[in-house]
Structures are given as structure tokens and as C-alpha cells.
């Protein structure tokens with residue numbers, strides 16, 4: 001499907017129709033809460049790889065194509081909402097990876113990049129879903145990545161390495177997490193699936209099955225071999241639309257399953273923004289961020305009838321150093337360029353290998369015109385052909401990949417440019433709405449999230465924190481470089 005504004009509005013309307021078919025009902029006791037000023041329900045959103053600049057870019061695109069701001073920014077203006085920024089440094093670096101980031105929320109301890117709730121000496125920490133599970137809170141994980149990926153893993157497991165996907169899957173099962181929705185069919189082999197069904201889980205693999213699945217039985221939904229497709233590819237592929245649910249639909253299902261219990265915590269991750277940003281794919285990143293924003297809207301609608309719910313929307317780190325650039329005289333062309341992204345026919349993930357097959361500048365120019373409705377010109381086409389052959393000959397070493405070079409060429413037409421392909425050390429934006437939201441105002445530390453959430457559940461549990469010398473730690477971990485900055 002060619003991507004047009006009309007199509008997007010149509011797709012959004014169809015999603016909304018599916019999502020809001022069964023409205024939630026307010027009851028008196030819920031509206032009153034438990035009287036403590038603390039939330040009884042927590043919905044924690046993560047837009048993976050989203051710096052404040054990524055938010056500004058997606059917000060402009062939303063205003064241009066949907067005629068409205070991101071709802072999670074609108075949410076900040078509501079009564080009872082608080083905004084802040086969060087320092088996401090890990091134990092081993094000022095620039096975190098997703099597992100250390102989610103683990104800081106999930107254990108209250110900073111850990112080294114690459115591990116999941118595990119200290120450098122191998123001590124496994126107690127993840128927040130274990131702490132809250134013991135207090136009879138229901139728990140759910142929803143993501144567009146593989147369900148065992150770093151961000152969900154940080155709430156529901158502990159492991160020496162984020163790569164131990166089967167171990168992470170078994171940890172979820174051990175904790176009896178009520179609902180798990182995302183990708184990862186390839187991780188769940190027959191043996192693992194049997195272990196899940198033997199302990200009472202239903203396993204589903206399509207959007208249709210999700211719609212029909214019981215809300216009263218533990219559920220594992222895995223809708224793709226690996227990660228779920230990027231939203232921009234989903235919008236351009238009717239077959240995917242029939243089989244793979246949106247993040248908003250998965251969030252709605254999780255709330256139907258958890259939402260009537262006295263206490264629950266749900267983590268929802270828009271995980272593929274990060275992947276698009278790693279490859280400097282501006283349209284890919286923006287559409288996945290909008291998909292997460294649609295999921296936030298589902299939570300806000302739920303909260304209307306369940307005011308005892310706290311919603312927190314944030315990110316784990318920036319990725320790619322995206323920037324919204326001034327274009328044209330007086331910078332007046334920025335919006336004109338940003339709106340061009342609505343013509344993109346797919347993600348870099350899907351298109352780059354075929355783009356690299358172009359044999360000469362004319363062929364490449366024509367193909368990019370077909371895919372993005374922009375004419376990059378002969379000079380830039382030649383530059384890309386050169387880049388394809390000599391990926392090491394770039395000014396900044398962290399932008400070596402062909403995708404990064406393609407992203408920079410397209411930046412001349414989209415007014416969006418990049419610093420490279422890595423995570424960045426930005427403080428991330430945070431919006432919280434509902435009881436307890438005042439604890440998220442101002443500049444907070446990532447580990448505060450765990451302390452707040454367990455306190456809301458009436459517990460003072462704390463995990464051990466690493467107290468060793470951080471520079472020595474970096475050396476002990478066998479890293480090539482000494483820490484460049486002290487850890488805040």
C-alpha cells in the first residue's frame with residue numbers, strides 16, 4: 001500500500017475501532033482508589049532508543065500528518081500529570097544499553113551493560129516482577145521486539161547476559177507472569193512451548209487468536225519469528241495487518257486481562273524505534289514512535305475509568321543522535337521536508353539490501369525516487385555507490401554502515417540527520433499521570449523508578465547495589481577502554 005495521509009488515518013481509525021470495542025466500566029471503589037494517594041495499578045511505557053529530539057521529530061510529524069500532538073505530550077498538560085527527565089547511566093558507562101537501562105528500573109541497582117539484573121560478581125538480583133508477584137500484583141509484558149528482549153527482560157528476569165533468551169523465557173514462566181505479548185516464535189522451541197503449556201499458559205500466534213483468547217488464562221502471544229515488523233512495513237503490507245497485532249491492540253488485550261484485578265503492573269515497549277535509529281532510518285523511527293503513542297492512548301482511555309492507575313511514559317536512552325534540522329531560508333522548509341516521510345514505502349530493514357543491488361547512479365536515483373518520492377541527484381547517488389563499496393571511508397567512524405550513509409543522503413530531503421549508529425547518553429524525557437506521579441517530576445535517577453514502584457506496592461525491599469571501584473570494574477570486565485566519565 002502506498003503510504004498516504006488518508007491511508008494512515010484509515011489505518012488508525014480501524015485500529016481504534018478494534019481496540020475500543022468493549023469500553024471499561026467505572027465502579028465506585030475504583031474511582032476512590034485505596035485512599036493512600038498511591039497507585040494500585042501501574043502502566044510503564046518505554047519508547048526504546050528515544051532521545052528528546054526523537055520525540056520532537058515524531059511530534060512534528062504527528063502534527064503534520066495527524067493534525068495533533070503526540071498524546072503522551074498532551075498527557076503532560078492534564079491535571080495530576082508531572083514531567084521530568086531521567087539520568088539513565090549504567091554501572092559501566094554513561095551510555096547505557098537497553099538491558100542495563102531496564103534493569104535499573106527493574107532492580108533499583110545500576111548494572112553493567114549487557115547483563116540483566118545481575119551484578120558484576122554474578123549476583124542475580126530480584127526483579128520487580130518477582131517482588132510484586134509475591135505481593136499478589138498481576139504482571140504483564142508487551143513489546144514489539146522478541147518477548148525475551150532486553151527491555152521486558154529487565155522487569156521479569158535476571159541473567160548474566162541479555163543473550164540468554166531461553167533462560168529469560170524460563171524466568172518469566174517461573175514468575176507466572178500473566179500476559180506476555182510480542183515476537184520470538186524462533187526462541188520458543190517445542191520443548192519450551194511444552195513447559196509453558198504444562199504450567200497453564202495458552203500460546204497464540206496471530207492477531208485473530210489474540211482477539212479470541214481467554215482473558216482468564218495465562219497467555220503467551222508470539223506473533224513473529226523474531227521481532228515484530230516495523231510499523232511502516234506493517235502499514236504497507238496487508239498480509240501483516242491480518243496476522244500481526246499493533247502495539248495498541250496488544251496493550252488493549254493486556255489491559256482486558258489485567259485491568260479488573262485489584263493490583264497490576266504492565267510494561268509496554270515500543271522497541272523498534274531503537275532499531276530504526278541504529279540504522280538512521282527516519283521514517284521507520286517516526287512511524288514506530290507513533291504506534292507507541294497509539295498504545296499510550298489506549299492506556300489513557302483505560303485510566304479514565306480507572307483513576308487509581310499511574311501511567312509513566314519514558315525512554316531508556318537515545319539512539320543515533322537524531323536531530324530535527326533547520327532547512328531552507330529562515331528554516332521555513334523544515335516542515336515541508338519532514339512531511340515527505342509519509343511517502344516512504346518501507347523501512348531500511350526491508351529496503352536496504354535491494355537498494356544496494358543498484359548498479360549505477362541512474363538506477364539508484366530512480367529506485368530511491370520510487371521508494372521515497374525524492375530525487376537525490378547524480379552526485380549523491382554516486383556518493384552512495386562509493387559508500388557501498390568503501391564503507392570505512394567515512395568522516396565519523398561510528399557512522400560507517402551503508403544505512404547510516406543512506407540516512408544522511410535522505411537527510412537532505414527530510415530535514416532529519418544523525419550522529420551515527422550508536423546509543424547516546426541523553427537524559428530521557430518522562431511524563432507521569434495518575435496517583436504517585438509527583439515522584440517523577442524534575443531530574444530523577446533511573447533507579448528511583450524501582451523504589452517508587454515497590455513502595456507503591458507497600459514494600460521496602462531493596463536489592464544489593466554494587467559498591468566497588470567503577471574504573472576498576474571496567475578493567476575487570478575486560479573492556480577495552482577505561483570509563484570516560486564518572487558514573488552519576
Ligand SMILES: [Zn+2]
Nearest residue numbers: 049274278319
Ligand atoms: Zn539499541
